[in-house]
Amino acid sequence: MSQTPNPLGAFLRDRRARLDPAAFGFPTARRRTPGLRREEVAQRANISPTWYTWLEQGRGGAPSPDVLNRIARGLLLTDTEREHLFMLALGHPPEARYRAVDTVTPRLQRLLDALEIAPAIVRTATWDVVAWNRAAAAVLTDYGALPRQERNVLRLMFANARVRAAQEDWDSVARFVVAAFRADAARAGAVGEVEALVAELTAISPEFEAMWRASDVLDFGPGTKRVHHPVAGPIALEYSSFAVDGRPDLSLVVFNPAEAKDAARIRALLA
Structure with a gap:
């Protein structure tokens, strides 16, 4: 029996796999897969490792916007990636965050x-x-x-x-x-x-x-x-x-x- 697709979990796994553990001071020995481990993402996001694991597995219910923002910061997501994270997890974009600007390209x-x-x-x-x-x-x-x-x-x-x-x-x-x-x-x-x-x-x-x-x-x-x-x-x-x-x-x-x-x-x- 096939598993129910979990786009949110797939997105999170893909993004943490792109990060270099050494850049964050994590040990690099004895790693079977590239990128950060789940508990390392949880540590950077200041959330429970169990809760983060459930999130990747599609368990535990919908996360709060605060948790998603912490994960976005922990994974160094761009604004576009952060918006996509919110759409996958909650079905709507995050609340607007105003950025003052005084120049254009x-x-x-x-x-x-x-x-x-x-x-x-x-x-x-x-x-x-x-x-x-x-x-x-x-x-x-x-x-x-x-x-x-x-x-x-x-x-x-x-x-x-x-x-x-x-x-x-x-x-x-x-x-x-x-x-x-x-x-x-x-x-x-x-x-x-x-x-x-x-x-x-x-x-x-x-x-x-x-x-x-x-x-x-x-x-x-x-x-x-x-x-x-x-x-x-x-x-x-x-x-x-x-x-x-x-x-x-x-x-x-x-x-x-x-x-x-x-x-x-x-x-x-x-x-």
């Missing part, structure tokens, strides 16, 4: 730069703009001229008079930004990280305080943005947001000219 920057007349930015889950192209600097905001802490979409919307004046319907745009920002921060597990920003904007903007207190949440989604550029005049932009491969903490937002006249105005600005 050269490859991603080259992608931005290739979008010559489409303003494009990369923002974090807390809506800090960490990369942009020349079109974005010309049409939206010259992020490079701002101190790093001011390159935040929410702060710009409520604390930058030029950005506010550029919006066709500031109140509607601001409400959307607040609701989408709240959803993104919560989804990324960054609620604690945005407390200082929320407190700052609450102190300087009664409008922000009222919108934040409303507790609305929205997906960013695709849409159309209309800005009044001080030089080029009105520009309509169709925007879409894309996840950055391998970086769930980052989003690429592309603003494509809605019509030929909008593209012509952007080209004139860039010229």
Whole structure:
């Protein structure tokens, strides 16, 4: 009679077999198989050897997220491997762990730069703009001229008079930004990280305080943005947001000219 398949056990066995015992200070003599032993993984994860053995054998019930996180650290799993571990063990990914970031890869920057007349930015889950192209600097905001802490979409919307004046319907745009920002921060597990920003904007903007207190949440989604550029005049932009491969903490937002006249105005600005 064949055994019931145990994908979780197979994954754990495969990952511990890839680790070098000597790298962790474990003796290497008299080993019949490569990698760490079960009790060594249990020791690194600070859990019971019996419980870990049962986990590989498909016994003992579902492990807690804390146990899975300990095992992930003990096995030196990557973020992708950790997520796969949770999917195998619990059927859902782990809770989001926010990671602050202030740079992007050269490859991603080259992608931005290739979008010559489409303003494009990369923002974090807390809506800090960490990369942009020349079109974005010309049409939206010259992020490079701002101190790093001011390159935040929410702060710009409520604390930058030029950005506010550029919006066709500031109140509607601001409400959307607040609701989408709240959803993104919560989804990324960054609620604690945005407390200082929320407190700052609450102190300087009664409008922000009222919108934040409303507790609305929205997906960013695709849409159309209309800005009044001080030089080029009105520009309509169709925007879409894309996840950055391998970086769930980052989003690429592309603003494509809605019509030929909008593209012509952007080209004139860039010229």
